[in-house]
Amino acid sequence: MNKRDFDKDLRVQIDALSNEKQPERDLWAGIEIALAEEAAPNEQNKKNNTESSFKMIAIAASFALVCVLSWFSLQPATEQITGQDLVAALSSQHKAQKDALLVKFQDQPALTENWQKQLTELDEAADAIKAALKHDSNNIALLKMLQNVHQQQIDLIERVHSPKWRQI
Structure with missing residues (x-):
């Protein structure tokens, strides 16, 4: 069957269909x-x-x-201090702590004679670090060194006046 015959046959069948288809229900x-x-x-x-x-x-x-x-x-509730203000704050805090210890131990005899010389040498080391911090005030290594020297002074005062072997 060729295409023309197919189209003609399809058209005849479509025309034969009824135009209206009613549904079987509503x-x-x-x-x-x-x-x-x-x-x-x-x-x-x-x-x-x-x-x-x-x-x-x-x-x-x-x-x-x-x-x-x-x-x-x-x-932070307060601004963090840096530079020379930090050095000054560390130094004043250390001085207060050192003075308090010296007052506390003033009536106790020292175990060694040259402890004040050692304390003076540590003071000179702290002064040298502070001089270096004036040129580079935010140098963390120098700040840690300063804290370390301060702690060595506190430890020296406590060891000379109150050794561990005396404590219970």
Whole structure:
């Protein structure tokens, strides 16, 4: 069968069909129910979408509040001091601690005679470190050295006046 005969035969069969086909039952009731069911979920979805958007906004606002409060709580209450101010603060704190120890142990006899000479040498070392810090006040290594010299002075005073073998 060639294409021309097929098209002609198809056209004859289509023309033979009746133009009007009646449904076997009333379809409008089913269509009406389907439209009502389709509209109800849309209204429910709109309600759920509104509720979920409010929940998301509330969660986002809570998260933002927590972030802001955390940020401000992590900020230091006072500004950190650096440079010569830090050296001065370390020195004054050490001097106060050293003076307090000397007053505490002034009535106790020292175990060695040359402890004050050692204390003076440590003072000279601290002065040399402070002079170096004037040129490079944020040098961490020098700051640690200064703290170490200060701690050596405190340890010297405590060991000379209150040795471990005397303590219980």
